[in-house]
Amino acid sequence: MPGCVIHGAGDLRVEDVPSPVPGPGEALVAVRYGGVCGSDLHYWRHGGVGDFRLREPMLLGHEVVGTVVAYGSPDTAGPAGRPRPAAGASVAVHPATPCGVCPQCVDGRRNVCRDTRYLGSAARFPHVQGGFAARIVVPAEQLRALPAGLDPRRGALAEPLS
Ligand SMILES: [Zn+2]
Ligand SMILES: [Zn+2]
DSSP states (O other): OEEEEEEETTEEEEEEOOOOOOOTTEEEEEEEEEEOOHHHHHHHHHSEETTEEOOSOEEOOOEEEEEEEEESSTTOOOSTTSOOOOTTOEEEEOOEEOOSOSHHHHTTOGGGOTTOEETTBOSSSSOBOOSOBSEEEEEGGGEEEOOTTOOHHHHTTHHHHO
């Protein structure tokens, strides 16, 4: 499947990448739109963002919306306190995966996790692959159903807006 992969400064390629398979607790999402963040531009123009330097090819993108294709297991739960989006539903993807074990996570403040994994980020190695691909796998709890009638193209602004 096609993906938008940064290899280094000025070296951005649309190339074939492996199709991901969702495991338990995960969702497979067909990506429809992605917003281009300033960080994506920095990876492209400079090969990194501040201290985060590209050390291997990485799919860019963390502001993505798409359509739920499938879940990794029948009992996969959706976002806490919300119904699981049905297959075919339009969703925005919350790009951060908290670690679950740091003091902030244990305290219920996962939004300020000390060791979060962020889509399309070279902050850690191996890099966290991003969302500019035909299909991505993310934890199902990071799906946010888009309201009926909202153009998914606009929904791609959910991450920068929030
Ligand atoms: Zn961004
Ligand atoms: Zn944490």
